[in-house]
Amino acid sequence: MARSLPLPTWPNGADVGVSLTFDVDAEAGWLGVSDAYEDRLATLSEGRFGIVRGLPRILDLLAERRIPATFYVPGDTVERHTDAVRAILDAGHEIAHHGHRHLSGDRIDADAQRQELEQGLEAMRSQLGLRPVGYRAPGGRLTRTTFELLVELGFTYDSSCMGDDRPYVEEWGGSSLLELPFHWSLDDWPHFGWSLDAGAAGPADQSAFLNVWLAEFESALAERRHVTYTMHPEVIGRGYRMATLRRFLDVIDDTATVCYLTHRELAGTVTVTSPDG
Numbered sequence: 001m002a003r004s005l006p007l008p009t010w011p012n013g014a015d016v017g018v019s020l021t022f023d024v025d026a027e028a029g030w031l032g033v034s035d036a037y038e039d040r041l042a043t044l045s046e047g048r049f050g051i052v053r054g055l056p057r058i059l060d061l062l063a064e065r066r067i068p069a070t071f072y073v074p075g076d077t078v079e080r081h082t083d084a085v086r087a088i089l090d091a092g093h094e095i096a097h098h099g100h101r102h103l104s105g106d107r108i109d110a111d112a113q114r115q116e117l118e119q120g121l122e123a124m125r126s127q128l129g130l131r132p133v134g135y136r137a138p139g140g141r142l143t144r145t146t147f148e149l150l151v152e153l154g155f156t157y158d159s160s161c162m163g164d165d166r167p168y169v170e171e172w173g174g175s176s177l178l179e180l181p182f183h184w185s186l187d188d189w190p191h192f193g194w195s196l197d198a199g200a201a202g203p204a205d206q207s208a209f210l211n212v213w214l215a216e217f218e219s220a221l222a223e224r225r226h227v228t229y230t231m232h233p234e235v236i237g238r239g240y241r242m243a244t245l246r247r248f249l250d251v252i253d254d255t256a257t258v259c260y261l262t263h264r265e266l267a268g269t270v271t272v273t274s275p276d277g
């Protein structure tokens with residue numbers, strides 16, 4: 001179930017809202033799929049590329065454009081690459097929760113789902129001194145159990161669901177939570193992500209990717225709504241793809257006055273009304 005909300009009005013005469021979000025999966029993105037990846041050094045090294053090359057490139061671009069962004073980070077990444085994650089925080093961006101070991105909620109029991117959330121929170125508290133307010137499910141696999149735990153643990157918003165293309169309230173059982181929706185077409189992984197095991201067709205032409213993202217931007221502009229774009233440092237952080245991201249920002253900034261917000265800021269612009277009005 002879901003409940004619609006009024007569209008936010010954008011500050012300073014902006015025409016449209018955009019959130020750039022980055023899931024910093026690093027090694028956890030693979031290790032969360034299977035422990036067998038512990039011995040797959042080449043695969044793990046691709047996750048590490050996101051930290052070594054992707055993340056600095058992303059932070060440089062965001063600083064140059066003065067764009068605040070939201071980074072969804074597994075606790076494992078916080079512990080494994082603490083300095084790199086601290087650099088995100090020091091640059092003024094939002095850090096949000098993305099599990100601990102990047103385990104898919106639908107493949108683990110209720111106790112393990114609670115552990116994923118609590119260990120991720122503890123990693124952020126102990127290493128960074130912060131308490132995240134937002135959550136995105138690893139692999140987009142949000143379960144009823146995790147949803148109820150998010151409400152119990154006091155999270156402000158989730159960004160795992162696709163029930164609307166505007167911020168809305170996601171409702172399951174008796175629980176409800178602000179949803180800042182994402183979509184697979186607006187995620188870099190289905191366009192460029194590839195693995196030895198998945199048997200996918202292979203990375204897309206970057207111009208096709210650019211066209212999809214621009215087309216969605218134009219539709220959001222026409223409706224004066226908001227779009228969330230989702231990226232992974234190891235995916236978008238390759239040199240030619242960063243050039244495409246830069247071109248994307250050039251075009252949308254030439255087209256309209258864009259209000260860039262973190263998800264936490266977006267949540268602050270949304271008026272969550274009660275079910276009765």
Ligand SMILES: [Zn+2]
Nearest residue numbers: 023025138139
């Ligand atoms: Zn992820």
